[in-house]
Amino acid sequence: MKHFLLTSAVVLGASAPAWADEPKKTPPPPPSKPAQKSVAEQIKAVEDALNDKRQELVKQYQAAKDQAEKDKVLEQFNDLKESSSKQYMEIVREHPEDAAAFQALHALLMSEKYGDEAVQLVLKHHLQHKEIGQICLMLGMNRAKGAEKLLRAVAEKGANDEAKASATLALGQLLKGNADQTGVAPAERTRLREEAEKNLKTVEEKYPAVTLSYFGKAGDRAKTELFELQHLSVGMEVPDLNGEDLDGKTFKLSDYRGKVVFLDFWAHW
């Protein structure tokens, strides 16, 4: 979990450099008036401060001697995320329709505290934005709070097939993930899976050749999602795995039938 928090903090910044490319739309103010910063400039200022502090915290994390020290740094990461989110939200509330505001909203969609509000503002002002498909895919993977509403709206009213395909796929993914959460009642689980399946099949049938950002053909992604839904969901018998261990000896997952197995997809990186 902690590892994940750190990752998400870094990812938040990784999506940000696009802001630097935002054209500065506001012409320089006449010299007589006090300088009014454009929305893009205001957001850039928050972003720059965030990046500086984040770099410092990464250094502190790497230098931390034990888990307690690391935990402290992670706490500061969270505080930093929280306070930047607050600042973004304040700027965005003033000018939700500004093109630059979309980028800040993008970052806010994942926020626990402002996610819902950010979704509302994107729905209202940026439903037709050219990057909305990409954002939908991210939301589907991360099962972000409030995402469902946005995904449903884009799936229906998106500006083009790429947006609609991305949102429909992400909706399927989100519902599939929700069904597998601990403690979901069986009837609700079935309902979520049926709707997930319906959406994924829609992608397969209506948008098979649409190219998604980063993820290739929508039809292929939908197929893989459907395989997972139909064979790898909670309550299903696990498909067997057959392969080599790190010493080159072959073995099967089913060799361990009779034991409880904790299967961990992992790597050192």
Place this chain on the structure above:
Amino acid sequence: MAMLPHERSLVKRMETKPFALIGVNGDNDDKTLKKQNEAQKITWRSFKDNQGNEQPVISRRWNVLGWPTLYLIDHKGVIREKWIGSPGDKKIDEAIDKLVSDVEGKQKS
């Protein structure tokens, strides 16, 4: 690899129980991997899923998009929990303990 300390203690704690931790490893470089496994005292078995520099076969087929992805499978081979990103050591332990004690209960009766 934030999960390693917990996994090491989990494997130790479950040594005599009907339990196995199995990995699906996505590292590319076998030599470095072996060195790191020795250094980190990774004793449990993993499927090799690197296949040279090709895309990993198992994780691609299983649609793994986040690491770690974790499946908890009961003694009959039924998937009982699934987590993308660790839910925390406590939740993992509780879920495992419950399933293991179910098996042990059945073995006694």
